[in-house]
Amino acid sequence: MKYIDEYRAKDLIMKLEDQIRKSARRDYTFMEVCGGHTSAIHRFGIPYLLPDNIKLISGPGCPVCVTGTDFIDKAIAYSKMEEITVTTFGDLMRVPGSVTSLEKVKAKGADIRIVLSGLEALEIAKINSHRKVIFLGIGFETTAPGTAVTIKQAETDGINNFFVLSAHKVMPPAMEAIVKDGVNLDGFICPGHVAAITGSDAFNFIAEKYNLGCVVSGFEPTDILLSILMLIEQVNRNTPKVEIQYGRVVTVKGNVIAQKHLSEIFEPCDAKWRGFGVIPLSGLKLRKDFEMYDAENNIPLKITYQEDNELCICGKILRGLKTPAECPLFAKNCFPENPAGACMVSNEGACNTWYKYNINE
Amino acid sequence: MNDFISLNQGSGGKLTHQLIEKVFVNRFGMAEPLTDSAILKTEGFILAFTTDSYVVDPLFFPGGNIGKLAICGTVNDLAVAGADPGFIAASFIIEEGFPVNDLVLIAESMAEEALKAGVKIVTGDTKVVEKGKCDKLFITTSGTGILKPDMEHISTGKWIKPGDKLIVNGPVGNHAIAVLGARNNLSFSTPVTSDCASLNYLIKSVLQNCKSVRFMRDITRGGLATILNELAVMTGSGIIINEAVVPVDDPVKGLCEMLGFDPLYLANEGKVLMVVGDGEETRALDILREDPLGKYSEIIGEIIPDKRNLVILNTSAGGKRILDLPSGLQLPRIC
Numbered sequence: 001m002k003y004i005d006e007y008r009a010k011d012l013i014m015k016l017e018d019q020i021r022k023s024a025r026r027d028y029t030f031m032e033v034c035g036g037h038t039s040a041i042h043r044f045g046i047p048y049l050l051p052d053n054i055k056l057i058s059g060p061g062c063p064v065c066v067t068g069t070d071f072i073d074k075a076i077a078y079s080k081m082e083e084i085t086v087t088t089f090g091d092l093m094r095v096p097g098s099v100t101s102l103e104k105v106k107a108k109g110a111d112i113r114i115v116l117s118g119l120e121a122l123e124i125a126k127i128n129s130h131r132k133v134i135f136l137g138i139g140f141e142t143t144a145p146g147t148a149v150t151i152k153q154a155e156t157d158g159i160n161n162f163f164v165l166s167a168h169k170v171m172p173p174a175m176e177a178i179v180k181d182g183v184n185l186d187g188f189i190c191p192g193h194v195a196a197i198t199g200s201d202a203f204n205f206i207a208e209k210y211n212l213g214c215v216v217s218g219f220e221p222t223d224i225l226l227s228i229l230m231l232i233e234q235v236n237r238n239t240p241k242v243e244i245q246y247g248r249v250v251t252v253k254g255n256v257i258a259q260k261h262l263s264e265i266f267e268p269c270d271a272k273w274r275g276f277g278v279i280p281l282s283g284l285k286l287r288k289d290f291e292m293y294d295a296e297n298n299i300p301l302k303i304t305y306q307e308d309n310e311l312c313i314c315g316k317i318l319r320g321l322k323t324p325a326e327c328p329l330f331a332k333n334c335f336p337e338n339p340a341g342a343c344m345v346s347n348e349g350a351c352n353t354w355y356k357y358n359i360n361e
Numbered sequence: 362m363n364d365f366i367s368l369n370q371g372s373g374g375k376l377t378h379q380l381i382e383k384v385f386v387n388r389f390g391m392a393e394p395l396t397d398s399a400i401l402k403t404e405g406f407i408l409a410f411t412t413d414s415y416v417v418d419p420l421f422f423p424g425g426n427i428g429k430l431a432i433c434g435t436v437n438d439l440a441v442a443g444a445d446p447g448f449i450a451a452s453f454i455i456e457e458g459f460p461v462n463d464l465v466l467i468a469e470s471m472a473e474e475a476l477k478a479g480v481k482i483v484t485g486d487t488k489v490v491e492k493g494k495c496d497k498l499f500i501t502t503s504g505t506g507i508l509k510p511d512m513e514h515i516s517t518g519k520w521i522k523p524g525d526k527l528i529v530n531g532p533v534g535n536h537a538i539a540v541l542g543a544r545n546n547l548s549f550s551t552p553v554t555s556d557c558a559s560l561n562y563l564i565k566s567v568l569q570n571c572k573s574v575r576f577m578r579d580i581t582r583g584g585l586a587t588i589l590n591e592l593a594v595m596t597g598s599g600i601i602i603n604e605a606v607v608p609v610d611d612p613v614k615g616l617c618e619m620l621g622f623d624p625l626y627l628a629n630e631g632k633v634l635m636v637v638g639d640g641e642e643t644r645a646l647d648i649l650r651e652d653p654l655g656k657y658s659e660i661i662g663e664i665i666p667d668k669r670n671l672v673i674l675n676t677s678a679g680g681k682r683i684l685d686l687p688s689g690l691q692l693p694r695i696c
Contacts, residue, residue: 001611001614001615004614004615004618008677008678010605010677010678010679013678013679014679017679042682043623043676043682044676044677044678044680044682045674045675045676045678045679045680045681045682046678046680047680048680048681048682049678049679049680116620221678221680347621355685356682356683356685357682357683357685358682358683
């Protein structure tokens with residue numbers, strides 16, 4: 001298939017594998033920040049292709065995994081209200097809240113619908129003008145512009161029964177939190193689709209302030225292997241910098257139009273990340289001018305929050321401090337069909353990916 | 362006759378009889394008078410007997426409809442057991458208000474597919490439920506087929522040995538993507554059509570010419586990955602699959618890339634997995650490829666000794682990974 005097969009060509013993969021083996025002359029630990037990378041790495045069997053002295057650890061870049069229990073609890077509480085329809089991306093359905101999940105309350109009759117985009121949720125609001133339709137806005141810089149455009153469209157169309165419950169987040173502050181947390185890293189495989197929006201410049205401060213290499217990578221096996229090779233070369237030459245491997249999608253400045261939509265609708269706020277706690281200015285909330293679309297501002301909610309399962313180490317896994325195999329619940333009390341922690345739910349979650357793809361369990 | 366099905370037509374009285382006469386009896390070529398049971402003579406034979414319910418949404422999709430599916434599905438369930446499908450029973454649960462014209466179209470598809478597959482629809486039942494009590498139309502079909510004594514091992518796979526080869530009769534994932542496209546919740550159209558087809562003649566031609574077919578299963582819900590995992594556990598062995606040779610059509614591949622699906626987990630309605638031993642795999646492959654329904658057949662892997670019963674995928678990229686059972690729904694109601 002065009003534009004896919006070229007990046008999965010076996011002869012190219014073997015050349016890169018060979019070059020990596022030749023270049024790797026010490027131990028290296030790199031973090032793939034993005035959940036899409038975690039999934040691709042395991043799906044293509046990349047750990048099997050790498051020499052033992054290269055360790056990849058999974059970062060906090062699965063939006064489902066880092067969404068706090070409190071957000072799920074809020075969404076569930078809304079879905080139980082008579083006049084409300086909750087719309088969500090499918091991945092969130094099985095994420096455990098503190099007591100139950102969206103999937104379970106839907107089975108009991110709550111009006112929860114899976115959508116593929118914010119605009120689809122807006123359509124549901126138009127058709128059901130007598131109901132309040134809440135869209136669960138999750139995701140990083142990649143998905144947040146879609147929500148921004150949806151809100152603008154709601155304004156243009158004069159829709160007043162559409163609301164967003166925003167858990168949108170931005171990536172660079174989380175990467176900084178990981179470095180400050182003392183995770184021992186030699187570089188970041190940076191998220192390709194986030195960078196398509198932000199531009200690779202968003203990661204400059206990591207190379208400059210913390211002397212860590214950053215390579216913005218694509219999601220095909222040759223992309224990932226080449227990115228690893230570029231990081232190895234940076235370490236070998238002691239020249240940490242931001243490089244773009246994913247040149248067919250990512251530029252230095254990014255998608256300026258999407259950035260404009262984002263900054264018109266959203267402003268930075270402190271946000272809670274599952275496993276990290278609150279990271280300053282890492283979230284996106286609706287600006288005052290658009291508060292009429294903010295679910296929490298318009299539809300009051302009273303709930304009490306409960307603590308997460310204390311045996312679950314999703315937090316440490318998201319911070320790259322532990323691997324899924326080190327979790328006491330992994331594959332014992334936590335499975336994809338019955339997850340205890342969020343990392344087991346999403347296709348991009350580190351635990352889910354380990355469970356599905358790893359041979360050495 | 363009303364243009365829409367009414368509750369009266371499910372009352373069991375005159376209107377029910379009229380509906381059955383007008384929509385089903387002639388099309389299915391049923392023997393009259395209609396009795397409560399079809400009487401079938403099968404002295405001295407081993408019978409295979411199967412049943413399946415069909416709830417696909419939407420009822421009509423590119424490449425088929427619920428009626429065609431209901432015949433193909435039951436025919437295939439019998440054929441993969443090594444049986445020669447013969448008789449079908451069809452039961453309809455219809456929602457009040459369902460358009461009669463649609464019911465006629467569906468009955469026509471069933472009759473056409475039954476003719477193609479050489480099976481007879483000999484008995485059935487019709488119920489009408491109040492609006493909202495079922496989603497438009499559900500069909501249950503049951504079927505019988507005659508099984509030769511030397512085919513009895515096929516459904517259990519008990520003769521499978523390490524070294525046996527695995528064959529599929531063409532590209533996987535088309536049915537699931539066709540149904541998803543027809544559901545209108547993608548904001549674009551796809552050129553993908555369902556592979557919905559009766560495989561009994563294709564299978565028969567292989568069985569007549571190859572003595573070492575050890576196992577067959579139609580690759581429906583859960584896709585190839587699910588069948589492979591069930592097979593590994595059932596036989597107490599492992600399986601190696603070569604991703605690069607598993608046939609997947611480009612439009613399916615492209616949509617899977619975009620939507621995050623894995624074609625190996627997607628449903629099919631005209632695909633069979635065969636396990637063939639004794640070096641007969643090339644012969645089986647040649648026979649399959651002679652038939653339009655098996656033109657793109659491939660040998661995709663083999664049975665290996667492994668106490669953990671894992672299905673290992675040699676990835677196209679040259680790596681390895683586990684091909685596990687899916688957890689939960691990939692797509693709702695596709696068959």
